[in-house]
Amino acid sequence: MKNEKNDKKHHYFKLNADDILEIVCHHLADQEELGTYSSKLTFIDEGNDELRIVAAFGELEDESIDEIDLFKSDKKIDYNGDHANIPEGSILDPTNPETREKVKKILEKIENELKF
Structure with a gap:
């Protein structure tokens, strides 16, 4: 097997949870054209093979974003990502x-x- 570092055909990435949240955060902010913002994101994993991310964004100066309970928000909001409305x-x-x-x-x- 070829050493991944020397494999010129492929690019390998191994991302931890913080890396993934940062990528999602930037993607959502760009998609929504938020400019400058404050944000809070977390993974929700209930152990049933359904991992999801819940995110909240606000104005840059909005310090109340830190007080949002994303686990409560998870129970209140529906999926609204790009794949949320694809019929089964x-x-x-x-x-x-x-x-x-x-x-x-x-x-x-x-x-x-x-x-x-």
């Missing part, structure tokens, strides 16, 4: 035989249409 039926499970068959038929149809 739209999510494809590649291990499901029915899904694999549907994808196979779609690919065959596309290939036939491309042949003219």
Whole structure:
């Protein structure tokens, strides 16, 4: 096996929780075009394989953000990320035989249409 540091084809990252929260924080702030802001983020892990992040943003001078209980907020707010509103039926499970068959038929149809 090739040493990861010498592998020119791939870039490897190993991020701790603080790194992940920082990336999410910057992404959300950029997405919402917040400019300067104060923020508070945390992971919520109830041990059921459903890890999530709850975040709050406010004005830069807003010190009350530090008093927000993100665990309480988690119970009050719905998911609102980019993937929150994807209908359950739209999510494809590649291990499901029915899904694999549907994808196979779609690919065959596309290939036939491309042949003219």
